[in-house]
Amino acid sequence: MENVYENKMKLEFLSKSSNEAFARITVASFASQLDPSIEEISDIKTSVSEAVTNSIIHGYEDKTGIIKIECTLFSNSIEIQISDNGKGIENIEQAKEPLYTTKPELERSGMGFTIMENFMDELKIESVVGVGTKVTMKKVINNSNISN
């Protein structure tokens, strides 16, 4: 039954920092159909914010590009895919290390992937240098009560 999805949505927006709040609030609002707890919603919002910020700061740097979000609701989980056509990540393992950042001058903490990894149940990062990055995250919603 797990592969039978209940609902789906797609979102595309420009890589502007003012869209960070828009993206996390929209995904949280969509996820609310699963009746998540306040903490689960908060975990989703934080993780989406991290991935979108990464695309803006690192993927597109000073350029403006398109960020895509695809969300799929299953009976007791949400899968969120956030992708960009930015510069890509050369070394994913290094990027995932806590406190590793290529932008300390922006006071970036290097905790983005650590937060996504800890706040979500699954995290997959696919990246091709010069082509883009796709982050897929999954959160299990305990006591989900989906209303069709």
Place this chain on the structure above:
Amino acid sequence: MKVTYNEKDKLLLLQITEEIDHHSSEKIRTRADFEIQKYIPKKLIIDFSKVNFMDSAGIGMILGRYKMITMFGGTMDMVNVTPNVKKVLEMAGITKIIPIIEEIGGTKIGKCV
């Protein structure tokens, strides 16, 4: 941001009144640095009572202010930390460096200064 300065105790209280992310953190940082440099307080307290969202941008912002106040010989505390903010702070180990306090000098925050 709501700024309160107590001259007697050289205490600067900065109440952040918005969500903290990459977009907002630069504005918060600029304002906080301006106030810190204006007063050079002995104690900087950041009040999170109005912050219902913070991502890792907040970690950098808080550590940056901590470095600045330490450079000026002051100390820093955090108050009214909401559950979401606390979870992010703890993940980064910030609560081991900058204490979360419940009240200032025996008075509950929000009523004093």
